[in-house]
Amino acid sequence: MYIDLRSDTVTHPTPEMREAMYRAEVGDDVYGEDPTINRLQELAAAMTGKEAALFVPTGTMGNAIAQLTHAGRGQAVIVGDQSHIYHYEAGGASTLGGSPMYVVPTLPDGMLDMAALLGAIADESDEHTAATALICIENSHNRCGGTVLSQEQVASMAALAIPMASPSTWMVPASSMRPPRWGFLSANWYRMLIR
Numbered sequence: 322m323y324i325d326l327r328s329d330t331v332t333h334p335t336p337e338m339r340e341a342m343y344r345a346e347v348g349d350d351v352y353g354e355d356p357t358i359n360r361l362q363e364l365a366a367a368m369t370g371k372e373a374a375l376f377v378p379t380g381t382m383g384n385a386i387a388q389l390t391h392a393g394r395g396q397a398v399i400v401g402d403q404s405h406i407y408h409y410e411a412g413g414a415s416t417l418g419g420s421p422m423y424v425v426p427t428l429p430d431g432m433l434d435m436a437a438l439l440g441a442i443a444d445e446s447d448e449h450t451a452a453t454a455l456i457c458i459e460n461s462h463n464r465c466g467g468t469v470l471s472q473e474q475v476a477s478m479a480a481l482a483i484p485m486a487s488p489s490t491w492m493v494p495a496s497s498m499r500p501p502r503w504g505f506l507s508a509n510w511y512r513m514l515i516r
């Protein structure tokens with residue numbers, strides 16, 4: 322049997338998946354009347370310990386929304402130099418949101434270089450500098466061969482952070498600059514909110 326491992330995007334739905342799609346209850350999502358979408362969002366919110374979740378159809382869209390939500394115009398976003406956000410998403414945070422991307426080295430296991438990360442975080446004390454609003458980490462990591470960050474690795478980056486009111490394993494604040502507001506999870510990667 323030939324198995325095509327070029328990408329998850331080359332996979333096809335199984336007959337059972339097609340059947341589930343065919344039988345799915347549908348409705349008007351604008352009015353919040355799509356029961357399948359509603360159940361999916363409720364499940365995602367429950368799994369992540371958040372008040373609510375929003376279904377978006379692509380990872381790039383989710384990443385763009387997350388970055389524009391958490392980093393305002395002129396506020397910096399820190400990303401790994403091997404991250405999908407940096408390489409493959411048309412610079413969304415910068416082109417759509419006006420947020421400069423500050424790039425730090427990604428280690429072979431998908432982890433960010435901690436020393437570089439610490440050095441890249443900027444507060445608002447110098448008006449010449451775009452203050453850091455967001456650190457993006459990727460888990461599992463596309464360009465690092467699907468490597469998975471352990472909770473310990475995520476926690477070591479979270480050691481930079483102030484404690485959250487309601488911490489969850491999928492969301493880590495990463496700075497003591499300002500209290501975090503909320504987190505965002507999209508598919509297989511984590512984001513860390515630090516403003």
Ligand SMILES: Cc1ncc(COP(=O)(O)O)c(C=O)c1O
Nearest residue numbers: 378379380381382405459463510
């Ligand atoms: C880590 C990561 N982020 C984002 C994406 C983009 O997802 P989409 O193709 O759904 O926009 C991918 C796709 O492979 C990915 O691996």
